[in-house]
Amino acid sequence: MRLPALLFAVCSVLLLASTCRPDTATSVQQQQLNLLTRTWLHAHEEDQGDVLVYRPNTYNFPPSRGRTGMAFDQNGLFTQYDIAPTDGVQGRKGQWMVMDEHTLRITLDDKQDPAYLLEIVSLDNNLLKVRRK
Template identity: 40%
Template sequence: MSVMSPPPELFQRWVHVHEEDEAGVRVYRPADAPLPPARGRDGIEFHPDGSLCQYSPGPADAPIGRDGAWRVAAEDTLEITSSRGEDQFQIVSIEPDELRLRPRHPDPVPSSRR
């Protein structure tokens, strides 16, 4: 993936399949993929113009979308900004049927500085 041109597979609605997560990597599948039953799932939809919609379960587990923005911050890093704040994710892989992201958390503040 180049900094200026993410692969076209990114531009769809992805659903977090938490039961497939492993070693700190979040696994997402296309929203129209057959998935095991779950009580609400988070999701994200990337648009080519740099906008996005983040989904989280709402009342009755129906998804509620929140607008945001994304950008490629480095060769393998997506930066996402929304009402949830700003997050960075290492892109582990992008395939037509699977997106794998590893959250890049800031270094924790040492307990002596809290």
């Protein structure tokens, strides 16, 4: 009678332990989100057709009259950086939301432009390639 109870206890502990492991897919998605959440500036010199290339704002860019960009915060806040009239940078606040594994929906608070989708073509620590839809 003790053997079935012991076997049940061991199986229960193993089942519980197996559910405590982080899901690999979720872990990878979280790593990608961590890479994304920063400020990215447009490296227009590196664009490839309809694929726009962005680098972290700490990247050593060649001289340019101004760079557009975007910032993703972990809480879903988004800032789109446009070139201001004096070649400075003007930020427009909004939100970003994950639509699927490779697509983000961007909505700007000022509603000057309609919401748009960004397809993430590739993402690593120093490079973000997107396609605007």
